[in-house]
Amino acid sequence: MSFWTWLFPRMQAAYTSPLSPEQAVQALRAVTARGNLTATGSVAGSISDKRVHLYHRTVMRNSFKPHFLGSLQATAQGCELRGAYALPPLVFVFMLFWLGFCVLWTTVAALQVGRLDLMLLPAVLPGLLMPCFGIGLLRLGHHLSSDDPTIVSRVIRRALQSPSA
Incomplete structure (x- = not known):
């Protein structure tokens, strides 16, 4: 592992879904906390047709936690959400x-x-x-949020699971 990779870890991720991209956007919005400052232990972020930005919200503020940044692409079977867990761009x-x-x-x-x-x-x-x-x-920020990608992945998978989601 290079020093750069150790310092700025980036984990690629892809999630497939039987949902269409429009249905996937709606399903992800349904499980995402937006604008609620008191929502803790949940996944927050913004979802649009072109971009998905999700992160695990906790009581403790951690600017160095990994955020999922990705996009939805239509496939023959539904759609695929491709992206990476990395530091927020700013x-x-x-x-x-x-x-x-x-x-x-x-x-x-x-x-x-x-x-x-x-x-x-x-x-x-x-x-x-x-x-x-x-x-x-x-x-330290990476260590304190080491389980965040797992939590966000679980929420994404559950949301993209089926049309009834």
């Missing part, structure tokens, strides 16, 4: 910015120092410690 971009800034800070500080002087070491330390903090946040 969080992913923020973490890239955070880690990139840390690398830039460390590089500039090291080039400004230009020589080994222990009195100038504090200028380099933030650029070394901040990525460790960011990586720790990513891994």
Whole structure:
């Protein structure tokens, strides 16, 4: 496993259904909490004809939890929901910015120092410690929500199971 894959895990998923794409959208909307801030232990998100965005809602806020982002495609047998569990796009971009800034800070500080002087070491330390903090946040968030893909998958499978859903 590469460092990138370890840091930003992404799990592909596909769900087949005998439902048409329109019926699948309605079935997924029926099991998805929307606009209810007090709904906990449920799956929340947004579903449209083109895009499905689902995540497990819990009492504890965790911006680093995996979200399911996918789309519905019609098949001969009904439809297929294809997507991946990954960090939300905004969080992913923020973490890239955070880690990139840390690398830039460390590089500039090291080039400004230009020589080994222990009195100038504090200028380099933030650029070394901040990525460790960011990586720790990513891994802690992933650990705290390690069962979220299983929960969301269970809800998706149940919703897409049959026309009576």
